[in-house]
Amino acid sequence: MPEKVQNKISVLAHAELMTLLPPREQESHKGDFGHVLLVGGHRGFCGAIRLAGEAALRVGSGLVSIATKKEHAASLTLSRPELMCHGVADQRELKRIATACDVIGIGPGLGQTRWSSSLYEAALETGLAAVVDADGLNLLSRSPRKNKNWVLTPHVGEAARLLRCSAADIQLDRQAAVKELQNEYGGVVVLKGSGSLVYGGGDDIYMCKAGNPGMASGGMGDVLTGVISGLMAQGLTILDAAKMAVMVHAMAADRAAQKGQRGLLASDLMQPIRELVNDY
Ligand SMILES: NC(=O)C1=CN([C@@H]2O[C@H](COP(=O)(O)OP(=O)(O)OC[C@H]3O[C@@H](n4cnc5c(N)ncnc54)[C@H](OP(=O)(O)O)[C@@H]3O)[C@@H](O)[C@H]2O)[C@@H](O)CC1
Numbered sequence: 001m002p003e004k005v006q007n008k009i010s011v012l013a014h015a016e017l018m019t020l021l022p023p024r025e026q027e028s029h030k031g032d033f034g035h036v037l038l039v040g041g042h043r044g045f046c047g048a049i050r051l052a053g054e055a056a057l058r059v060g061s062g063l064v065s066i067a068t069k070k071e072h073a074a075s076l077t078l079s080r081p082e083l084m085c086h087g088v089a090d091q092r093e094l095k096r097i098a099t100a101c102d103v104i105g106i107g108p109g110l111g112q113t114r115w116s117s118s119l120y121e122a123a124l125e126t127g128l129a130a131v132v133d134a135d136g137l138n139l140l141s142r143s144p145r146k147n148k149n150w151v152l153t154p155h156v157g158e159a160a161r162l163l164r165c166s167a168a169d170i171q172l173d174r175q176a177a178v179k180e181l182q183n184e185y186g187g188v189v190v191l192k193g194s195g196s197l198v199y200g201g202g203d204d205i206y207m208c209k210a211g212n213p214g215m216a217s218g219g220m221g222d223v224l225t226g227v228i229s230g231l232m233a234q235g236l237t238i239l240d241a242a243k244m245a246v247m248v249h250a251m252a253a254d255r256a257a258q259k260g261q262r263g264l265l266a267s268d269l270m271q272p273i274r275e276l277v278n279d280y
Pocket residue numbers: 044045046047048049107108109110111134135155156157158167193218219220221222
């Protein structure tokens with residue numbers, strides 16, 4: 001169980017974070033805004049990687065590729081033609097696609113089969129800056145390692161697996177948990193849930209006061225993975241991308257919940273996310 005600690009808590013503010021994402025130059029082209037590769041979408045879970053992919057596009061990445069099960073590639077492309085969807089069977093195929101990419105997001109709907117773990121290993125071997133979520137975190141908890149160039153985005157259940165304790169232990173002292181996660185696994189950690197925390201080492205723990213219980217519905221975390229990846233692709237540091245993404249994601253959910261929290265869908269966040277990354 002994590003030890004009790006006291007840290008400086010900084011509350012995230014959207015206006016301050018927007019200085020990280022200046023208006024686009026007139027002569028810009030898609031190559032200026034990075035190429036995200038998202039890996040996941042096992043059988044039954046291809047919606048998760050579709051949501052992450054659209055979120056990465058809506059936050060402004062120039063190109064987004066998806067590596068998924070062969071049988072999902074065509075339907076994903078049809079549902080969102082801007083996504084470049086590849087059916088990937090093995091590590092070699094994934095690494096070939098990754099050579100053109102700047103950032104890799106691993107985990108939404110990835111599953112925990114041999115296919116999943118082999119793509120997870122190959123994704124980390126690319127050495128690209130990474131976002132690790134969902135089943136990527138479950139695979140990480142089976143074989144812990146440290147990396148300074150990744151963002152980990154556990155919900156409370158995943159955090160408990162990573163720290164080998166109970167979800168109740170995590171909730172008892174979320175600040176201690178986020179620090180312990182960062183200390184053990186490195187990089188930047190986003191501990192999701194009401195009052196999401198972001199910690200990248202050092203004195204400050206960042207807290208998001210936006211967001212609402214309407215977000216307690218499947219796919220919301222997958223959207224966050226896409227937002228973080230898309231901001232990293234546009235050149236933000238992993239810490240700035242995590243801070244900005246958590247804030248934009250939660251504020252988008254608050255805008256989308258104006259008609260009511262119950263029945264809020266992860267897809268409902270796409271339009272407000274777009275508004276918020278253009279809101280100077
Ligand atoms: N449309 C799609 O394709 C979608 C696909 N998805 C994909 O499904 C896969 C499985 O992901 P997952 O998150 O649903 O399952 P898992 O990792 O087992 O975590 C749940 C466990 O954690 C526990 N828990 C305790 N506290 C908690 C808390 N505050 N927040 C959350 N959980 C908390 C919880 O405890 P319980 O609720 O039972 O008390 C339970 O034991 C993954 O690949 C994901 O990407 C989803 O994204 C949905 C949309």
